[in-house]
Amino acid sequence: MPRQSNCSGVEVGANLGEIEYTIRFFLCHFSISFLLCLFFVNAEAKDYPGSFADLAEKLMPSVVNISTTQVITTRTNPFPFEFPPGSPFEDMFRDFGEQQQRRTSALGSGFIIDKDGIIVTNNHVIQGAEDIFVSVNGEKEYEAEIIGADPLSDIAVLKIKSDDDFFPVEFGDSDTARVGDWVIAIGNPFGLGGTVTSGIISARNRSIGLSRYEDYIQTDASINSGNSGGPLFDMNGDVIGINTAILGQSGSIGIGFSIPSNSAKKVITQLIKFGETKRGWLGVRIQTVTKEIAEVENLDKPRGALVASVADGSPSDKGGIKAGDIILEFNGRKINEMNELPKIVAETEVGLTVKVKVWRNKREVIKKITLGRLETSEDFKPQLKKEEKPKLTRIEGLKIDVRPITEKDILDRGLPKSTSGVVITKIDTDSPVNYLNISNIIVEAQKRNINTPGDLNIVVNSTLRSTEKNILIVIYNNQNQKRYIGVKIE
Secondary structure (H helix, E strand, O other), rough: OOOOOOOOOEEEHHHHHHHHHHHHHHHHHHHHHHHHHHHHHHHHHHOOOOOOHHHHHHHHHHHEEEEEEEEEEOOOOOOOOOOOOHHHHHHHOOOOOOOEEEEEEEEEEEEEEEOOOOOEEOOHHHOOOOOEEEEEOOOOOEEEEEEEEEOOOEEEEEOOOOOOOOOOOOOOOOOOOOOOOEEEHHHHHHHHOOEEEEEEEEEEOOOOOOOOOOOOEEOOOOOOOOOOOOOOEEEOOEEEEEEEEEEOOOOOOOHHHHHHHHHHHHHHHHHHOOOOOOOOOOEEOOOEOOOHHHHOOOOOOOEEEEEEOOOOHHHHHHOOOOOOOEEEEEEOEHHHHHHHHHHHHHHHOOOOEEEEEEEEOOOEEEEEEEEOOOOOOOOOOOOOOOOOOOOOOOEOOOOOOEEOOOHHHHHHHHOOOEEEEEEEEEEEEOOOOOOOOOEEEEEEEEEEEOHHHHHHHHHHHHHHHHOOOOOOOEEEEOEEEEEEEEEEEO
16 A cells, blocks of 8 residues: 655655654653652652651650649638638638648659659659659659759759669750751640650740740640650650640640750759759849940940849959940850850859950950859849939930939949939930830940939030930849940930
C-alpha cells in the first residue's frame, strides 16, 4: 500500500512516529521527576514523628507523680452567726472557739535524674509541705525529702527514701532547641497520673513576670494543673525544660512555659552540692537603654544595661562602676538586652574577678569586679540630707515647676545622704516630660549634678542653644527608683 502524505508533502507515518517518541520521552521524564519529588518530600518530612509511643514508653518510668500534705490550724466559730469582715468584733472574738487542724494536699510532677532517686520539680509544688510522696510510673509509692529548694528560680530537688535503683533521664542542650521543634510533656495533670502530651516549641526567651530570672521556653504541648515540675522532652528523649506555668487560670489554652534545662542545671547542681544557691552579685540597679539615651551617649544603637544606681560597698562600688555607665559586656559575654545581665551575673561563680566593659563618656572602659553573693547582699541604706528652704522655680524649656529638695523630703523618702536635686511640683500637659509625675526628683542633667533649680535651668537653656536638642536627665521616681530619661526639647 502506498504511503499517505499530507498536503505539504510530508509522509504521515513518519510524523506519527515522531509524535509517539515525543510522548514516550515526556512520560519517562515525568515519571522520573515525580519519583524524585516524592523522594525529596519524604526526605523533608522525615522529622515528622509517626508515633510518640516508643519514646513515651521509654521515658514514663523516669517521670514521677508528687503529692504533698500540709497541716493548717484554724479555729471554730462558737457563735451562730458570722461577724462582718473587718468589723471590730471579728478581732475581739478571734481567739474564741476551739482549734482545729485540717490537712491539705497538693499535686505536681517531677523527674528522676539519678539512679539513687534524685528528683527535680518546681519549688511551688513542695513549698510548705510536711510530707512528700512520689509515685514512680504509676505503681510503687515512696516517701521523699527535700535536698534543696530555690524560690527565685522555682526549682526544688528531692531524694526518694529508698535503696531501690531508678531510671534517670538526661538533660539536653536547651540552647540548641529551635522554635518549631517537636516536644513532649509528661506529667500528672489533675491527679490523673502519667499523661503524655505533644506539641512544638512556640517561642524562646519568654518573660512573664513570675520570677527574678526568666528565660522561658513557650510550648503548645498541653500543660495543666498538676503538670508543674514535670519534664519537657525533645525527640531524643532528653529534658530541655521544666514545665512551670500556663497562661490562664482555667487550664491549658496551648500556651505553657518551661524553665530551660541549661538554666536549671546550674541551680540543680548547687542545690545538690550545698542545699542552697550561691548566685553572683554586682550590686547595681539597671534599666533599659532607650533610643534617646543611646543618641545622647553617642552609642551606635540601644544595647547593654544602663546602671541606674550602685549600692554602697557593693562589688560594683568597689570596682569603680558608676551610675550612668552602660554595661556592654560582662565576663566576655555581650549584653544586648538589659534583662540578660541579671541572669548572666547570677550564673557566675561567687568570688570570681571578671572584666566588665562599660560605656562611659562616649567611650569604652574596662573595669574589674570581684563578684559578691546575692543571697547575703544588703540593700541600700537610707541616709539624711540637710533641709533647704523650698522655693518654686519655672523651668521653661521643660515646661515644669520645681523646688529644691529638702531634708524632710529625704527623711520621708528614705533617700541617700548625698542626694541633691529638685522636686517637680507642676507639669504642663504639653511638656516634653508630661509622662513624669509630681514629686519626681531630678538629680542630674547631661551628666551634671543638679543642686538647685538654677543648675537645671542652665543645662536646659544651654541645650536649647546647641544643635543637639536631646537632654539626658536622671530622676528618682515616686517609688525611689533611679531612672535615666532621654528628652527631646525644642
